[in-house]
Amino acid sequence: MARLNLKLLLFLLIAVVSCTLVTYIFTCGHPTSSHTSFIHRLKESSSPESRGKLYEELDCSINGMYHISCRKEGKEVFVPFSFLEKYYEVYGKLAKSKGHEQFEWSHSYSKVFKPTTRYNSSGMFMYFSNYNVEVRDRVKCISATEGVPVSTQWEASGYYYPVQVAQYGLSHYSKNLSDRPPKRKILEDGNLVTAKWQVPKGASVKRNYDNEKFTHVLEFNSYDSPGISLKLRQGTDLVLSFDLRLLSMNGSLTIFLEDRDRSTIFPVSFVCSPVLIHVLNSSGSYSTNYGLGSCQNWNQLTRDLHVDLVKGHVLSGRGKKLSKTKLRIHHLIVKGYGQLDNLTLASSNHMGMFYSSADWLVRHQDTSGGWPIGVKRKIASGKADLDPGWYSAMGQGQAMSLLIRAYYRSGKPHYLEAALKGMKPFSISSTEGGVRAYFMNQYPWYEEYPTVPPSFVLNGFIYSLIGLYDVVSLAPQNQVGDAQLLFDQGMHSLKKLLPLFDTGSGTVYDLRHFSLGLAPNIARWDYHSTHINQLLLLSTIDSDPILTNVAGRWISYMSGKRAAHN
């Protein structure tokens, strides 16, 4: 090693000079940082052993198909993460940990909730207290006539999707149990509590006895004035409930919301209109209007005004960014001729929203016990479409989980009745409009999408089982009908077929590769974790070790473990 290569030495010196003089120090290292820079490494490794410890560019040929630029340092080859994240769909981000920067590699982006107690049918529904169904992009808004979300998932114009309605209700039922009790303040009930309305000249308010409601209500008429307003005390509560009846077609109730970040005020109105949601965005005036439909009857509403405003923002192209904590109700105005009662402001009203869902489900159940879904559902490009009017075992099950809770909480028999009727499609073949399919003519499966041939969606099937279980648990024993049998049969199928969903590194969402001859439909990580969460729930009510064993293996896949190869 005593031989000096003068040409190399010359090159090196030129390189160093150009580095120090032309590009300033910053290009050459951060020796003061807690991390070791390249220059630092050179110093450290200034021994003959470190020969070859150079950092070089190196072409990487990927399966002989394309090339990327790698790095080489000694015998180690370094591969750029920008390649890996696409090739393997993994996730990485720079983050601070204990004061120093590190790169966090995540195999999956999803989480598992390990249950600590036995599942209780009258308790929270899984981890749905974490759900915010109404803020999802595929929810157009909460209907002011129905009080439930309107989906745009498979039809942009919007429709009521029983699964979503039930999940909305179950999430609020669960939030009611997990959140602290709501703050609640009655502002006006026409009787004991009266608000200080600002009544302009020519307008009027009075409190009359209403023959329909059997109580006193506020009657207002704004005539030609700009409206009767009520200024509210500053606060962060945004859930407003009220009973409203508009006796003139120009009647409305408008809530003015102040965005304290932007010092702007946004109105949200409830108006006489058949239109679900409409954003007025003409010169100088911006307003989100919700149609009340038949406004001349009493309408009972519970509104999360933050959600109501955001949905208008999205519709008008303003985006969904609007901090809930920076929003407050500034004042409200009633216009036209109408009646108002039980005007109540609260931090939340989960049970109100829950019962809105329950009531929607009671109203929209058909005589076959099903909640028909009014949109076409395309599974696998024309191979197994569902025409409007189909039932979903998942929809039935989730509705049953919700209705039986409504019965449990309210004691009202019509909720029980609806929950029990919801079982009916489980006994009818998917070829005849029901939700029951068979795997190889032997193992019954309740189909989230009752396609022909069947699709065997896993998570929807398990939700339907939980619905059956909830009915068995909370319905009077002499009325549960087939629920126990249907649940037992389903659990038997689940345990038998569960392994077919295991890919050795994740799960498949359904068995379409088996039944439709397509490529396997790999479950993305959030469905994968749903599978696991569902199995863990079932494992608290069924001690068969297959449930915990499979769940455990599936959990391990989320951090990159794979089943062994031979």
Added chain:
Amino acid sequence: MARLNLKLLLFLLIAVVSCTLVTYIFTCGHPTSSHTSFIHRLKESSSPESRGKLYEELDCSINGMYHISCRKEGKEVFVPFSFLEKYYEVYGKLAKSKGHEQFEWSHSYSKVFKPTTRYNSSGMFMYFSNYNVEVRDRVKCISATEGVPVSTQWEASGYYYPVQVAQYGLSHYSKNLSDRPPKRKILEDGNLVTAKWQVPKGASVKRNYDNEKFTHVLEFNSYDSPGISLKLRQGTDLVLSFDLRLLSMNGSLTIFLEDRDRSTIFPVSFVCSPVLIHVLNSSGSYSTNYGLGSCQNWNQLTRDLHVDLVKGHVLSGRGKKLSKTKLRIHHLIVKGYGQLDNLTLASSNHMGMFYSSADWLVRHQDTSGGWPIGVKRKIASGKADLDPGWYSAMGQGQAMSLLIRAYYRSGKPHYLEAALKGMKPFSISSTEGGVRAYFMNQYPWYEEYPTVPPSFVLNGFIYSLIGLYDVVSLAPQNQVGDAQLLFDQGMHSLKKLLPLFDTGSGTVYDLRHFSLGLAPNIARWDYHSTHINQLLLLSTIDSDPILTNVAGRWISYMSGKRAAHN
């Protein structure tokens, strides 16, 4: 950017000086290489824009579970391949391509052979002409009494494994068709061709008429001499055939092989002994001995002497490295009292080896048509063991493929008979000693390992189908019996169940996760490519698009493609 950080400058200069003066140039870059070194990069990027393009060490936290050292350069993070190769089991190596070094990343290590013509039952068997069954580690040696390989796969003492015997024969049948015709030279037949034996004093050779063979043979007696030797002309042919009968217990035929690399001579002997293979390794003498069993009868042998020597080397701990091309036969010696005939040296004798297998299969078929396997086979730690005496559908099928070819080539009816009898276990349930199982009581499956519950091994099943197909193709039409039905039923099952082997990124070897409740048994890449090769073969005789579609998808997995997730 005009501000100079003196501390940094100082540090940099010290680093550079230590680099240039202490560790010589070699540590600091290869500027003459076609690749850009780090120093080179510094020079190139000597502009303020390149700030942040520094190369730093960076901790990578893998799923929050452990840490590795990554590199950071600008916004790109580089991950060491030594981590990736373990985490993902991918393969990488530095290689020269068009004169410059590159790193070759391979998702899999296996190859697919796309068939160019329709599969022909009398032609080559798949890509078995590439197989070298006898050199596999799990082959102890080629038995000198049976002329077929002895397996140590599931029992170290060694046993005859019908699958391996058949594969040995099929590979030689295929090599016979793919290789050029052998060079072949008769050295001594006791009649027309006589060799120049060096007969020492007291020893004798004569050529007598043999009443058993109906031909003249060489009779030798070495008495007390060191043996009668024959020097061979220099050549590279290593396949020696001979008929040998040792009439004294101390009789032997020894071939002296010269390793021209090491200028060493290694003897391989065929001796009177019941011991399969024995390595003598005492002071100064080293020899590999093959026992002839009943040596006093005529033994007809065809030996690949390279293989014979290597197996001795492995047994004696010398390892298997021994270049075939550097080996030649130096001379051979007969000792004791015995007879020799048809001594023939050839470059290969594939058909001889093929018929050795066929004859072994004829000799060892039992009355049920099966080739019982004499070792216990443990599938999944005690969950579904097979006791000695089990049949393998794969063994049956491969034997049938071989025997029907032997019939086709020789016209000898006993090969046909054995091939047809080989079908019998396909109709007998694996619970009753046969190989027939059912998936969900509906789809018949011919079991490579007829476990109870069934294991549904894919590749063995398809080999069994090919065996049935070969019988249908080459047996006289009025004798094929159930072969067509068994084949059709099997193909029906295959097409139905094939998707269950698809993991979306590879295949499973079997369905043990379904039937035994274990983790999926992922097929390693060579089995995965076997699956594909088998499907491609079937696709040449069955036009159902499922075969090519699935094969195509499975091929794509080998270069990292995965089925889509939802």
